[in-house]
Amino acid sequence: MNNFQNIIKKIEYKFSKNQxxxxxxxxxxxxxxxxxxxxxxxxxxxEGTVIALHKAGLNTTVTVRKxxxxxxxxxxxxxxxxxxxxxHILRRSQVSRAKLYYLRNRIGKATRLKEKFDKLxxxxxxxxx
Amino acid sequence: MVMLxxxxxxxxxxxxxxxxxxxxxxxxxxxxxxxxCTISCRSMEAGVGIFGTKAxxxxxxxxxxxxxxxxxxxxxxxxxTQLKSEGREGYNSVQVGYRVVPDRKIxxxxxxxxxxxxxxxxxxxxxxxVKDTQGLEPGQALNIxxxxxxxxxxxxxxxxxxxxxxxxIKKYNFHRGAMTHGSKSKREHGSIGxxxxxxxxxxxxxxxxxxxNERVKIRKVEVLLVDEENGALVLKGGLPGKAGNVLEICxxxxxxxxx
Numbered sequence: 001m002n003n004f005q006n007i008i009k010k011i012e013y014k015f016s017k018n019q020x021x022x023x024x025x026x027x028x029x030x031x032x033x034x035x036x037x038x039x040x041x042x043x044x045x046x047e048g049t050v051i052a053l054h055k056a057g058l059n060t061t062v063t064v065r066k067x068x069x070x071x072x073x074x075x076x077x078x079x080x081x082x083x084x085x086x087x088h089i090l091r092r093s094q095v096s097r098a099k100l101y102y103l104r105n106r107i108g109k110a111t112r113l114k115e116k117f118d119k120l121x122x123x124x125x126x127x128x129x
Numbered sequence: 130m131v132m133l134x135x136x137x138x139x140x141x142x143x144x145x146x147x148x149x150x151x152x153x154x155x156x157x158x159x160x161x162x163x164x165x166c167t168i169s170c171r172s173m174e175a176g177v178g179i180f181g182t183k184a185x186x187x188x189x190x191x192x193x194x195x196x197x198x199x200x201x202x203x204x205x206x207x208x209x210t211q212l213k214s215e216g217r218e219g220y221n222s223v224q225v226g227y228r229v230v231p232d233r234k235i236x237x238x239x240x241x242x243x244x245x246x247x248x249x250x251x252x253x254x255x256x257x258x259v260k261d262t263q264g265l266e267p268g269q270a271l272n273i274x275x276x277x278x279x280x281x282x283x284x285x286x287x288x289x290x291x292x293x294x295x296x297x298i299k300k301y302n303f304h305r306g307a308m309t310h311g312s313k314s315k316r317e318h319g320s321i322g323x324x325x326x327x328x329x330x331x332x333x334x335x336x337x338x339x340x341x342n343e344r345v346k347i348r349k350v351e352v353l354l355v356d357e358e359n360g361a362l363v364l365k366g367g368l369p370g371k372a373g374n375v376l377e378i379c380x381x382x383x384x385x386x387x388x
Contacts, residue, residue: 004184004372007361008200011354015189059188059195082193 012058016080021121023062023079025053025100026093026113031064031077032086032125043085046075049093049113051100065103067111072104087124092116173258174284175387178379179207179271180227180253181362183287185372189363191353198353201362201376205229207271210246210254212262222258223265226251227375253375274357281352282381287369291342301335345369349381 023029030047048066051074058080065074077084093113103111181201188197206227213222229249232240240250246267277283297303297318306314318337322330347368354363368376382388 004182004200004202007202007359008185008187010359011189011200011356011361011363012187014354057187058190078195081190081195 009057016058017126019124020079021087021089021124023050023053023087023089024092025050025098026095026116027089028091028093029062029064030086030088030090031084032088033077034083034085046077047090048073048075049100049103049111051103053098065100082126085126089120092118092120171258173260173388174379175382176257176380177209177223177225177259177265177271177276178257178284178377179203179273179276180225180255181376181378182228183368183370183372183374183376184361186367189353196353196365197367198363198365199368201364201368201378203273203360203362206251206253207273208246208248208251209265209267209269209271210243210248210251211256211267212265213256214262220258221260221262222256223262224254224256225271226254228252255377257377257379272357273355273360273362277352277355277362277378277380279352279354282349282383283352283364284346284348284379284381285350285364285368285376286344286346286379287374287376289341289343289345289369290371292340294338295340296337297335300337300340303335349383 027050028048029050030045032043033046034041034043046064046066048064050062051065052063054061054063059078060080061076061078063074063076065072067073079087092115094116095113100113181203184200184202186197186199188195190196204227206229208226209223210226211224213220213224215221226243226248228251230252232250234252235243235250239254243250248268292299296316298305298316303318305316306312306319308315318335321334321336347366350368351365352362353365354361356363362378364378368374370376380387
């Protein structure tokens with residue numbers, strides 16, 4: 001059984017992105033999302049706070065929340081997917097929860113998180129294939 | 130499961146028992162009443178298949194899409210152990226062995242049968258009934274890279290997860306009756322047929338019983354990756370049974386293409 005898990009991991013490794021920056025809960029990040037619009041491929045940035053991380057190897061996802069025109073918007077991105085073309089961590093925060101769902105019930109100033117002045121990882125950009 | 134002695138049936142009796150009856154043991158004639166012949170191969174396949182072990186599920190990315198996949202690991206084995214021919218046994222088939230085990234794990238007749246082909250002791254044996262067996266010989270190891278490639282379709286057979294004795298609601302998606310208002314038909318199956326005429330229950334009426342733990346075949350499963358280095362096949366979607374289940378993988382039967 002253990003051997004089977006190793007085989008699955010090896011196959012997942014083939015499809016995963018290497019050297020991704022370590023995203024943490026509470027980070028303020030900017031993701032480059034490639035979208036198709038009227039037949040053209042372009043990159044649309046999505047900026048927001050990481051409120052949840054689902055660590056599952058190749059299927060790892062990040063839930064990013066931002067306030068857009070007064071309305072809370074949350075999007076879940078599988079970070080190994082090819083549509084995520086860049087990851088830029090802009091700010092780190094001091095948080096004591098694994099999931100910041102409590103931010104959903106807060107408005108304005110109350111959504112601020114205590115900033116952590118760590119050294120930030122460099123911007124990750126996918127190699128153009 | 131596998132009858133190791135050559136099938137002692139005459140050609141005529143074989144033709145009577147076609148592919149549909151192939152699994153059932155049958156006695157050939159009155160003089161041979163004592164000798165039951167089991168033909169272990171099933172219906173005709175599009176080509177020789179291999180065995181694999183279900184390793185588990187994951188998902189991979191392909192062309193920007195996330196696809197659910199099952200990883201099938203290949204354990205040592207997949208060696209041709211016997212070829213059956215039209216002239217000798219009445220049908221063409223290739224017997225393949227899987228999962229190499231220590232000598233003591235199999236019986237002496239099985240061991241000698243495998244030794245005849247020059248194959249190591251193996252736990253599973255199965256015949257793949259094919260049109261012709263050219264290019265194959267006993268003792269030959271089957272190679273996945275030469276049999277399957279990315280984008281191919283395969284038929285996968287295996288034993289489904291057993292659910293035990295189940296009622297009609299779980300087994301056949303029947304509707305349930307009212308739970309209150311004096312209802313006496315809560316999870317019953319309801320009527321099973323007409324009354325005095327015909328005065329019996331028709332065969333094949335859906336009733337409670339064993340669910341799962343039976344052989345199922347999933348057709349036209351896409352091959353997404355043939356990983357010879359890790360000895361694995363990556364197939365799209367779910368496959369029968371849990372991880373550790375032994376599966377049989379054959380080229381897909383597609384009407385008009387290879388059937």
